[in-house]
Every structure is written in C-alpha cells, then in structure tokens.
Amino acid sequence: MRTGKEYLEALNDGRRVWVGDEFIDNVATHPKTRAFAKLTADFYDLHHRPELEDVMTFVDEDGVRRSMMWFKPTDKESLRRKRRYHETVLRNLGAGAAPRSPDVNNSVFRTYVDDPRPWSDQSVGTDGRDLVPGILEFCDLLREGDLNAAIAFVDPQTDRSRDSAQAESPNVHVVSTNDDGIVVSGVKSVATGAVFADYINLGTFYKPGVTSEQIVFAGVPANAPGVTMINREANGRDGEETEHPMSSQGDELDTTIIFDNVFIPWERVFHLGNPEHASYYPQRVFDWVHYQAVVREMVRAELMLGLALLITEHTGTYAIPPVRARVSQFVGFMQTLKAHVVASEEDGFMTPGGTYKPNVLMFDFGRVFYLENISRLTAELLDLCGRASLVFPTEGQWQNPEFRPWLEALQSGPVGRPHDRLKISRVIRDYFMSDWGDRMAAFEGFNGTPILLIRELTIRRAEISAAGPIADLARSICGIENPERPEQTEYLAQAEYARLQDSAAGR
Incomplete structure (x- = not known):
C-alpha cells in the first residue's frame, strides 16, 4: 500500500x-x-x-x-x-x-x-x-x-x-x-x-x-x-x-x-x-460519491453538536433550560442524518455486478436535509457562542505576561481551562467564519448536484414515475386500474443499464 x-x-x-x-x-x-x-x-x-x-x-x-x-x-x-x-x-x-x-x-x-x-x-x-x-x-x-x-x-x-x-x-x-x-x-x-x-x-x-x-x-x-x-x-x-x-x-x-x-x-x-448515455449513466457513477457525502455531513453534524455543547458548557449558558433546548436542535440534526445513512444501508440492493448499493433516494434526501438546515444551524451555533466566536485573543497576546491575567479572567467559566475556550473558538471561527469555512460550505452546496438538481434527478430515477409501481398504492386507493406500462412510458424507456443502478425496483 x-x-x-x-x-x-x-x-x-x-x-x-x-x-x-x-x-x-x-x-x-x-x-x-x-x-x-x-x-x-x-x-x-x-x-x-x-x-x-x-x-x-x-x-x-x-x-x-x-x-x-x-x-x-x-x-x-x-x-x-x-x-x-x-x-x-x-x-x-x-x-x-x-x-x-x-x-x-x-x-x-x-x-x-x-x-x-x-x-x-x-x-x-x-x-x-x-x-x-x-x-x-x-x-x-x-x-x-x-x-x-x-x-x-x-x-x-x-x-x-x-x-x-x-x-x-x-x-x-x-x-x-x-x-x-x-x-x-x-x-x-x-x-x-x-x-x-x-x-x-x-x-x-x-x-x-x-x-x-x-x-x-x-x-x-x-x-x-x-x-x-x-x-x-x-x-x-x-x-x-x-x-x-x-x-x-x-x-x-x-x-x-x-x-x-x-x-x-x-x-x-x-x-x-453519445449524449444520451451522458444523460443517464454519469449521474449514477456519482452515487458512491454522494453516499460518502451524507456520511461526511453526518460527521460534520456531530462536530457541530460537540462544539455547541463545549462552548455553552465553557460559558455556563448550558445551565439555562432554553439554551439546552436550542442545543437539542443539533442532536436532531445529527440523528436525522444518521437515520438517512443507516436507512440507505438497510434498504440497499444488489447491482448487476454484485455490489450491494445503498438506497439512493435515502442518502440523496439526507443531503437535501443537510443543505436545507445547515445555514440555519450555523447561525444558531454562532448565536450560542456569542462573542466567544469572534472576540478572543491571539496566542501571542495570551502568552504576554502583562495581558495574561486579564485575558484568563475573560475566558474563565464554570468548567474547563480558560485556554481551552480559545481552542474551541478557533475551530468555530475557522469552520464557520472564514474564507476557508465559507468555501467548505459552498462546496457542500454544489458538490456534484445542488438541491434543485437532486430533486429534479430524483424524478428521473427508475422507480419514480406515475406509470411505475411507486404509484400503485395511490391507484388502488383511487380505484384506478394498473397500466400496462407501454414501452413509451418514461418508467420503461429509461436505459436499462441506468435503471439497474437505481434500485431493486429497476429490475
């Protein structure tokens, strides 16, 4: 290796x-x-x-x-x-x-x-x-x-x-x-x-x-x-x-x-x-990239929860019930992303080449959930930090014996060492208040497919069609007979090789 x-x-x-x-x-x-x-x-x-x-x-x-x-x-x-x-x-x-x-x-x-x-x-x-x-x-x-x-x-x-x-x-x-x-x-x-x-x-x-x-x-x-x-x-x-x-x-x-x-x-x-091939298969090769993306977003949500816990503990605001309720949003964010990951694995399927592939719709809509909520939760994290995310000394200032007693008092809280708060603040600043962090956020928004395209491509997946089996329950409830699914329908007209990379329903 x-x-x-x-x-x-x-x-x-x-x-x-x-x-x-x-x-x-x-x-x-x-x-x-x-x-x-x-x-x-x-x-x-x-x-x-x-x-x-x-x-x-x-x-x-x-x-x-x-x-x-x-x-x-x-x-x-x-x-x-x-x-x-x-x-x-x-x-x-x-x-x-x-x-x-x-x-x-x-x-x-x-x-x-x-x-x-x-x-x-x-x-x-x-x-x-x-x-x-x-x-x-x-x-x-x-x-x-x-x-x-x-x-x-x-x-x-x-x-x-x-x-x-x-x-x-x-x-x-x-x-x-x-x-x-x-x-x-x-x-x-x-x-x-x-x-x-x-x-x-x-x-x-x-x-x-x-x-x-x-x-x-x-x-x-x-x-x-x-x-x-x-x-x-x-x-x-x-x-x-x-x-x-x-x-x-x-x-x-x-x-x-x-x-x-x-x-x-x-x-x-x-x-x-072949433009027609490019309209089908290239989206499917990115499925594995996007599965890892929702795993990455799950890990990043865990980081955000940990940062929210640490900074509110250090500032003492975690003792306030409304603050704990706000922090709980990060728990839900992380757990929902984890649910998308686990469910996609649980409801996976076998591809033509014998690969067990996670459910595409479940991890793709996990990505949508992340993108729909990350800006709000970033703002929530920074609000929970207060000035701790913005106003803190440099390491050189901290090591200056003239400033140190004053700065320690400013960074002291009910738990932890004052210098630890600087370390937390630096990570929050880098991730959520810097050019580097802004680029990371922009990357997630446009990584392969932004929200609108994820949704549009979902409708082009093999199992999502009014003529396909996903609508059978609705037809049954409405008392409508199942169609014969002629070759002209989008459900069957999709390239077979692309359908088989979408889900077990494509077989």
Whole structure:
C-alpha cells in the first residue's frame, strides 16, 4: 500500500499548476499547496497505523492487503464496514477538511467496474473498439498503485437561455482521432483537488445542446503534455496551526483545467460521443460519491453538536433550560442524518455486478436535509457562542505576561481551562467564519448536484414515475386500474443499464 512519503514524491512530476498568480514548481513543497498535500499524505499513512488495520484495510481474494477504498461491499454488513472506513478517514482528517480525499474520488470507478459494458457499447466514433478492457485495466492501475483520480466533469457555464450555446462552449471536445487514440482540447471549469491527484477522471454531465464531440470520458495523467491547472487563490493558512487549526490544514483548491491538444490513448478512453448515455449513466457513477457525502455531513453534524455543547458548557449558558433546548436542535440534526445513512444501508440492493448499493433516494434526501438546515444551524451555533466566536485573543497576546491575567479572567467559566475556550473558538471561527469555512460550505452546496438538481434527478430515477409501481398504492386507493406500462412510458424507456443502478425496483 502506498505511503504518504511515496505520494508526496509522486507529486513532483512536472505538472503545470498555477495558484492565483503564482506558478507552483512542486505541489508537495510550495507554501500555497504543501499543507493540503501533507493532509492527503496523512490519508495514505492512516492505512499503515497498526491500530487501524482492521478498519482501514482488507485482504482481497488473492491474499493481498489493500486500502479499503478498493473494497467491494457485497452485503449490508460489508457496506457498513465501508462506511466505518469513510468515517475513520473523516474523523482523522479534520471532520471533512478534505471532502475529495482519494477514497471519495476513486469511488466513482465502483460503477465503471460494476457494469463496464454499456460504456463501450453505447460509444459513438470508436470504430467498434471494445473499451471495456481499458476501463478494467485503468481501474487495476489505480488499485495497484493506490493512485488518486480527481473528478473533472463540470463544464464551463454557458448561456443558459438557449441550447445552441452549448455547442459554442469551450468544453473539452474531440479534435481528432487516429489508430492510437484521440486528441482533445477545451476546458473543465471545476475539478476539485486535481492539483493533488495522480490522474484526471475526465467526464461529461449532460446538458441540452451538448454535441457528440463534447462527450468524452477518459483517464488523463495530471502531468500530461498540454494539461494546465489554473486555481483560485488559496484559502489555507500555511504554518498557522495554533491560531488556525482547521484552515492551516490546507485548501484542496477548485481547479480549472485547460486541455490544449492533449493526446489520450484508446486504452484510457472509457466512453465517447453519445449524449444520451451522458444523460443517464454519469449521474449514477456519482452515487458512491454522494453516499460518502451524507456520511461526511453526518460527521460534520456531530462536530457541530460537540462544539455547541463545549462552548455553552465553557460559558455556563448550558445551565439555562432554553439554551439546552436550542442545543437539542443539533442532536436532531445529527440523528436525522444518521437515520438517512443507516436507512440507505438497510434498504440497499444488489447491482448487476454484485455490489450491494445503498438506497439512493435515502442518502440523496439526507443531503437535501443537510443543505436545507445547515445555514440555519450555523447561525444558531454562532448565536450560542456569542462573542466567544469572534472576540478572543491571539496566542501571542495570551502568552504576554502583562495581558495574561486579564485575558484568563475573560475566558474563565464554570468548567474547563480558560485556554481551552480559545481552542474551541478557533475551530468555530475557522469552520464557520472564514474564507476557508465559507468555501467548505459552498462546496457542500454544489458538490456534484445542488438541491434543485437532486430533486429534479430524483424524478428521473427508475422507480419514480406515475406509470411505475411507486404509484400503485395511490391507484388502488383511487380505484384506478394498473397500466400496462407501454414501452413509451418514461418508467420503461429509461436505459436499462441506468435503471439497474437505481434500485431493486429497476429490475
């Protein structure tokens, strides 16, 4: 299994990276990127801690011990084991300070491996090439090296008032093909964490008007000739671990990637040319990303509850009954998210490839619940803190013997050491009152699919249709006969391979 040291060494591979106005010569050592590179290295090193061996690793069918990110859940209990792995990563990496850690990025390939045939059979413009061997070989390459493939599916924002604008977009598109592979040019506007990855998992989300040339799914090395990564300004606080315990862990960055006549060999092409395929399957590959997202949000809700308990205990307001009632909202928030996670596992189903998959609607609407409530509860937490979230001394002021007696008195409460309140306040400030924290909140809001899109895509799931069985009870109560479900109905017209990734009802 890969070590953190090996990961950091691999980052110095000549990749072209800009952060703000500065060119980054080595992602592992540059002050603007080294902290998050170190956090990702910590992810790899977690797998080598003896006390975490049973949680972080498994022994595969060939007797090889591997990272749990490659573990295939085949029943309810093994899915729970996978969740405990995700939770352990989250708890050891700042309760979600790295939303797109390698285990999250690579989870996309669970669906590729589970059912690779449609990716090849539905392709257009491959001259009959079988892409399945390349898909499986690439996934083997990732697994054998414990590599990290960052997700790059989001296209530039175009004129949404007309479908024809999509064809005019600077999207990544196929420029040419030959016997060896394809050449692509264009832009992917958001590829979170691509700077810290080994490969770019190139893909396409369907939009009205997308052209065949813009449908490209492939694996591209982060240092491939013609690839340039342009990043926004970094929000991390490098070297400020005491004052900024969270943001000092680095910024995973949100990357715009330019592909300037990039060659991709056929064995790294996963799908090509079919907008209809892109309207079905790519949403399904993100199901595993979004399952981990609701686990992450559950862990973050636990953090918020703990912070609310600690700060009200330190300030003494927890003794006031109305304050305890307000804190109880965080209990309900955490428990409801946990209920979505547990229920999705309990009501899972088997995919065509023999993977036990959690109930998609249950974890997706867990994400909706989080997004609908997080802003309100953030404001509630800050209100419970009072000035403790904003007015507190720096470490240098605290250590000043002239100020110390006064500052200790200001930070004293019924329990705990005065300096502990500073530590609590710093975490709250970083998470909920900083550029770093605001970016984290924005990421959750747009991670893969925002609320409106989650709801819209729900209606496109195989089992949600007026013509489908979900409406049978209502038909029975209304005294309406069940339809014959002709082929024209949306329920049966959905691509079979997509339906089988939705739920057992799709079979």
